[in-house]
Amino acid sequence: xxxxxxxxxxxxxxxxxxxxxxCDYTNSMFDYFLxxxxxxxxxxxxxxxxxxxxxxxxDGRFTVxxxxxxKHLSLHIVPSQPGDSAVYFCAxxxxxxxxxxxxxxxxxxxxxx
Amino acid sequence: KAGVTQTPRYLIKTRGQQVTLSCSPISxxxxxxxxxxxxxxxxxxxxxxxxxxxxNKGNFPGRFSGRQFSNSRSEMNVxxxxxxxxxxxxxxxxxxxxxxTQYFGPGTRLTVL
Numbered sequence: 001x002x003x004x005x006x007x008x009x010x011x012x013x014x015x016x017x018x019x020x021x022x023c024d025y026t027n028s029m030f031d032y033f034l035x036x037x038x039x040x041x042x043x044x045x046x047x048x049x050x051x052x053x054x055x056x057x058x059d060g061r062f063t064v065x066x067x068x069x070x071k072h073l074s075l076h077i078v079p080s081q082p083g084d085s086a087v088y089f090c091a092x093x094x095x096x097x098x099x100x101x102x103x104x105x106x107x108x109x110x111x112x113x
Numbered sequence: 114k115a116g117v118t119q120t121p122r123y124l125i126k127t128r129g130q131q132v133t134l135s136c137s138p139i140s141x142x143x144x145x146x147x148x149x150x151x152x153x154x155x156x157x158x159x160x161x162x163x164x165x166x167x168x169n170k171g172n173f174p175g176r177f178s179g180r181q182f183s184n185s186r187s188e189m190n191v192x193x194x195x196x197x198x199x200x201x202x203x204x205x206x207x208x209x210x211x212x213x214t215q216y217f218g219p220g221t222r223l224t225v226l
Contacts, residue, residue: 032212043117043203043217044156051212089156095211099146099161100169106155 003027004092006104015113019077023090023104026071030092034101035064035075037086044089048075080111115140117206117218125224131192134221138185138206144168145187146215147179150201162187163209191223199225 005024013019021035031052036044050057050064050073057064063076077084090104118137126132138145146169147159158171162181181187185206191198201222205215 034214036217041201041220041222043119043205043219046214046216049214091156099144099163099207099209099215100158100171101146101148101156101205101215102158103148103156 001026002104003030004090004102004104006088006090006107008107009105010108010110012110012112013080015082015111016079019075019080019084019109019111021075021077021088021090021107021109023073023075024071025073025092027092027094027102028071029094030102031095032093033064033066033073034091034093035062036089036091037084038089038106039086047088077109080109082111082113085109085111117204117216119202119204119218119221121221122219123222123224125226126194127226128194128196130194131190132194132223134189134191134202134204134223136187136189136204136206136218138187138204139216142206142208142216143185144207144209144213144215145181145185146205146207147187147189148203148205149173150203150220151199156203159189194225196225199223 034049035047038044087106091101146161161169179189201220205217207213
């Protein structure tokens with residue numbers, strides 16, 4: 001049973017527009033959420049995180065929104081650039097098991113020039 | 114600061130053999146987690162070590178084991194290799210407290226023939 005779900009395997013966006021990547025979770029014990037970006041044959045690169053005590057965190061072009069009641073988070077990239085093309089993973093952890101990240105299956109983002 | 118390093122980067126083994134993978138965390142990081150990435154299952158947590166002790170464990174058979182040394186470097190061992198063990202093995206390090214971000218290495222690509 002998947003505790004973290006990314007229901008869109010792929011997303012295509014025009015350069016300069018907004019990219020919105022979505023993630024749903026089922027475990028109410030999760031209290032820390034992260035987004036990673038991954039290129040083929042490389043390890044995931046940390047992008048941005050959010051604690052469950054917040055509902056928004058912003059870092060440059062990247063903003064993560066958390067809706068605890070809906071158990072939903074999203075990553076907004078504005079404006080999207082061709083270099084953002086990669087697979088994006090949503091991950092979550094629960095306090096005492098913070099070393100154990102539960103990952104979604106990823107969404108492949110393609111940003112077209 | 115140097116990132117997480119993993120050796121070797123690529124490895125080819127045959128069924129029944131055993132393999133040891135190595136991970137050097139970011140300086141100052143005391144937690145090391147291991148993950149397996151396969152096309153079908155995505156990123157799955159293997160185990161986490163903190164201060165030379167296994168702190169968390171995922172749902173993998175006992176053929177998968179690990180250890181951590183006093184300098185926080187970690188090794189992962191897989192015995193009696195099976196074809197299904199072919200995967201990208203990723204190591205991540207963090208300071209080790211709740212809410213700390215995990216930073217990933219480039220991974221070791223293991224192919225079992």
